[in-house]
Amino acid sequence: MSLKPSTLSQADTIIAQYPQKRSATMPLLHLVQEDRGFITQEDMAWVAEKVGVTPIQVLEVVTFYPMFRQQAIGRxxxxxxxxxxxxxxxxxxxxxxxxxxxxxxxxxxxxxxxxxxxxxxxxxxxxxxxxxxxxxxxxxxxxxxxxxxxxxxxxxxxxxxxxxxxxxxxxxxxxxx
Ligand code: FES
Missing domain, CATH: 3.40.30.10 (Glutaredoxin)
Structure with a gap:
């Protein structure tokens, strides 16, 4: 999925900070967006698996908050x-x-x-x-x-x-x- 190794390794650290894994959904989305610049369907599936929810639940979060992007932006x-x-x-x-x-x-x-x-x-x-x-x-x-x-x-x-x-x-x- 071409995220940086440091992004992948930070994910588990972030998830461990929350009593319920699903609470890490937004921090993980921020992490992915910081790395790639935007969030792909594949990223959403990865986040969903990491926090134990369905990909559609992650998509709901991504589409609800305007700060999350699904397309690349300018430099x-x-x-x-x-x-x-x-x-x-x-x-x-x-x-x-x-x-x-x-x-x-x-x-x-x-x-x-x-x-x-x-x-x-x-x-x-x-x-x-x-x-x-x-x-x-x-x-x-x-x-x-x-x-x-x-x-x-x-x-x-x-x-x-x-x-x-x-x-x-x-x-x-x-x-x-
Ligand atoms: S109105 Fe608060 S920063 Fe512009």
């Missing part, structure tokens, strides 16, 4: 918060500008495969909106008029193989946007 996953605080500070105008600058319609992946651009609900950083999460990197205060400059920053990040792999640290460019 950078760009998520713009559209909930109230960010919306009031311009996240809809920001999205329109990013669609043009990244040449990627919202909800889709760009033709070159570099970007997937999505609106998401609150990502818990409401005082610093508009907030954009790119992979694991959080960018605050991305006003609509900064969109073109921010898009260039994201394009440049394609050259950095470590970009967005870790949670951002206060004071770093990824934290400050």
């Amino acid at each position: 950078r996953h760009v998520k713009v918060c559209r909930t109230l605080s960010c919306a009031l500070r311009g996240s809809y105008a920001l999205m329109e500008s990013l669609e043009k600058s990244l040449n990627c319609p919202r909800g889709e992946t760009s033709a070159d495969g570099n970007f997937t651009l999505e609106f998401v609900e609150c990502i818990a950083d409401c005082g610093c909106g508009p907030v954009v999460q790119v992979d694991h990197a959080l960018h605050e205060n991305i006003a609509p008029e900064k969109a073109a400059e921010f898009a260039e920053q994201i394009k440049n990040s394609l050259k950095d193989s470590n970009y967005g792999k870790n949670q951002p640290q206060p004071g770093t460019p990824e934290w400050n946007g």
Whole structure:
């Protein structure tokens, strides 16, 4: 099923943390998605067997939660918060500008495969909106008029193989946007 050996070995450690194996369903799905980028039917069957449920029960979880994906995404996953605080500070105008600058319609992946651009609900950083999460990197205060400059920053990040792999640290460019 072509998951990394480290993913396969972590699965048993995760399952052992729960009194009931089925409670590990979502953590295992996150693990698979982190490894492959999305979740295949084969992955769901594997998770089902590991936690002792049926594949259809795992599919129900995957299709219920919007953060689980069944298709590949772009090299950078760009998520713009559209909930109230960010919306009031311009996240809809920001999205329109990013669609043009990244040449990627919202909800889709760009033709070159570099970007997937999505609106998401609150990502818990409401005082610093508009907030954009790119992979694991959080960018605050991305006003609509900064969109073109921010898009260039994201394009440049394609050259950095470590970009967005870790949670951002206060004071770093990824934290400050
Ligand atoms: S409303 Fe955007 S982070 Fe909460």
